[in-house]
Amino acid sequence: MVQATRPYRSVLYIPGSKERALEKARHLPVDAIIFDLEDAVAIEEKSNxxxxxxxxxxxxxxxxRxxxxxxxxxxxxxxxxxxxTFATAISAGATVDAILVPKVNGPADLDAVAALVPGVPLWAMMETAAGMLNAAAIAAHPRLAGMVMGTNDLAKELGSRFRPDRLAMQAGLGLCLLAAKAHGRVIVDGVFNAFKDDEGLAVECEQGRDMGFDGKTLIHPAQLEIANRAFAPSEAEIDLAQRQIAAFDAAEKAGQGVAVVDGKIVENLHIVTARATLAKAEAIAALG
Known part of the structure; x- marks a missing residue:
């Protein structure tokens, strides 16, 4: 299935309890904001x-955003x-693009939330072993629009150790990616905890991008530039996409089914990817 081209390069967690942080988020170069009422909010602050x-x-x-x-x-x-509260707020005109459900183990968890907030798209936190094993069924849920990897909670449940190559995460990341792509859902990678380690973040963003994630969840505004750059088409990729489309169009007009660009065969499947690259670049540019 084909996903929407709306960018989700950078998805920043903002505590719902901090008005100053909420105000600042209105002016950050971020594609999406997760307004967090769960882990980022102390028990005594939940109601406020x-x-x-x-x-x-x-x-x-x-x-x-x-x-x-x-x-x-x-x-x-x-x-x-x-x-x-949010069912009422949305009915009164509050703008909420999705409700993110924590610790989704299976479709029944989404059913329960869907019944309480009718008509609002749902996203699923993928952060449990059961969630990994049920990823395909979760992704198939009719109200689901996106998936978020919760790698910290998953590591805790697995008892795994941190490695720069995220070896322990590969099975879960792969299962969720396959499920999301099969059903046309947005899927964003987990957070990188060392928010002052720019090099480590860049490496992990590149890994997630190369795997097929749409973007990365972030815990600090200082991480935005690296994620935005990593998950956006580069100038070289845009140029290649344009040249592939032009060469393939010329080949078709000449009655040929393939073209050659930079010494490599270009078929229709490459054109699908090329058009998606250009559509993503255009969507990013439209954000201003």
Whole structure:
């Protein structure tokens, strides 16, 4: 299936309890914001964060940035109140592009949330062993629009150690990628915790990009530039895509089924990729 071209190069977590951070996020060069009511909010702040965020999303303009609200799980003391608050806020005009459901183990977890927030697209946090094994069924859910890798929680559940090559994560990352691509869902990579390590972040972004992720979740604004650059088509890729399309069009007019660009065969499948590259570049440019 073909995914939408809306960019998700950078997806920044912002605590829903911090009004100053929410205000700053309106002006950051970020493609999407995850307004977090879960891990980033202390227990004693849960209620205040919920009310603050509902007001902010009803009153403030975040421009072209996608607005995703991560609620607390329904098994907690705060999940149902989160969903009730945002169902009401959305009905009153608050702009929420998706509800992000934590610790999705299977489609039933999405069913439960879908019933409480009708009509709103859902995203799934993929951060449990059960979620990895059920990734295909989760991705097939009719309300699902995106998947987010929760590599920190997954590592905790697996008991795995950090490695720069993320060897322990490869099985889970691969299963979720296959599931997302099979069903045309957006999928973004997990966070890189060392927010002052630019080189390490760049390496992990490049790995995620090369695997096929649409972008990366981030924990600090300082990480935005590296992620935006890594997940955007380069000038060389745009140039190649344009030349492939032109060469293939010329070949077709000449009655040929393939073209040659830079000594390599170009078939229709390469043109599909080339057009997607140009569409992504155009969508990024449109963000301004």
């Amino acid at each position: 964060a919920r009310s603050l965020l509902a007001r902010v999303l009803g009153e403030w303009d975040f421009g072209a 996608a607005r995703i609200v991560r609620v607390n799980g329904l098994e907690t003391d705060w999940g149902r109140a989160d969903l009730a």
